Amino acid sequence: MDLILAQTFLEIVHTRSFLRAAEQLHVTPTSVSARVRTLEELLGRVLFVRNKAGAALTPAGEQFLPHATSLIQVWERARHQVAVPTGRRAVLSVGCDVSLWDPLLLQWLLWMRSAAGHLAIRTEVGVPAELLDKTASGVLDIAIVYAPQQRPGLRVELLIEEKLVMVTTSKRPRIPSPLDYVYVDWGSDFATQHWLAYPGLSNAAVRAGLGPLGREYLLEAGGTGYFRLDVVRTHLETGRLRRVPDTPEFLYPAYAVYAVGADPKLVNPALAGLRQVTRPRQPPASPARSRTRSRA
Known part of the structure; x- marks a missing residue:
């Protein structure tokens, strides 16, 4: 089967629209429709029902979905393994959420170098939706993300339930004014919980889209x-920052996501390393009261 047909099928499933699939694939809607007709003729079944809401899978389409996903994943894995550098047995591709890579990704790379030196490693940093797309298609072997959406063909493993805590450079820790507050975008769940706890801090003087950027700004300014x-x-521990007493903590869990049919010789060492570097350490004494939220 032509891989382009399977890719087109999966893009329609993802976007739920022939038109949006055409935009993502950079082809005309007519080309997308023609590819679907060709695929349906090869399989002898109708795969989509089109209506005003978009495109929905038929029962035959639902049955074909895992096979199309596996086909693309196998191809991507084969393409990567052909390009294995000299002295390495295989290539492992890992992507990490922009809000989680520091310092997790570096710690993991160092662990892998000593424990799995036979693997060549390719890493990238991105937003969760793109990383999950690449994992589903086989471009990535593992994605490390916050609060991933469940997708067919992917397994999700909790690595660590990280906590977000309020810290300050002030020697007299207290709830700040908006002028002294640095708001970091930790995602939509955090935004909702934060607004409920601190509606008066919604207009912070500084807003940062990346945790490392916000942290370095805070330490400098x-x-x-x-x-x-x-x-x-x-x-x-060094006293450069202090916890603000009587402020809520928010959970920020990190997950490893990988394909159901992933090669265990690749993902098992990588997962072992991720579990090792995310093992919780004993936290310092804290005056904070805890407010946690459960993951939907």
């Missing part, structure tokens, strides 16, 4: 903000 406990732990 001073102020208060929410950051991952494991990342600011050293600064808390």
Whole structure:
């Protein structure tokens, strides 16, 4: 079967629209329709029902979905393995959420170098939706993301339930004014919980889309903000940062996502390393009261 037909099928499933699939694939809607007709003729079944809401899978389409996913994944794995560098047995591709890579990805790379030196490693940083797409298609072997959506053909493993805590550079820790607050975008769930706890801080003077950027700004310019406990732990121990008393903590879990049919010789060492570097450490004493939220 032509891989382009399977890719087109999966893009329609993902976007639920022939038109949006055409835009993503950079072809005309007519080309997408022609590919679907060809695929349906090869299989002898109708795969989609088109209506005003978009495109929905028929029962035959539902049955074909895991096979199309496996076909693309096998191809991508084969393409990567052909390009194995000299002295390595295989290539492992891992993507990490932009809000989670520091310092997790570096710690994992160092662990892999000593424990799985036979593997060549390719890493990238991106947004969760793109990383999950690449994992589903086989471009990535593992994605490390926050609060991933469940997708067919993918397994999800909890690595660590990280905490977001309010810290400050002030010697007199207290709830800040918006002018002294650094708001970091930790995702939609955090935004909702944060607004419920601190509606008055919604207009912070500084807003950062990346945790490392917000943290470095805070350390240089001073102020208060929410950051991952494991990342600011050293600064808390040295006294450069302080916990703000009587403030809620928010859970920020990290997950490893990989294909159901992933090669165990690749993913097992990688998962072992991720479990090792995310093992919780004993936190310092904290005056904070805890407010946690469950993952939907």
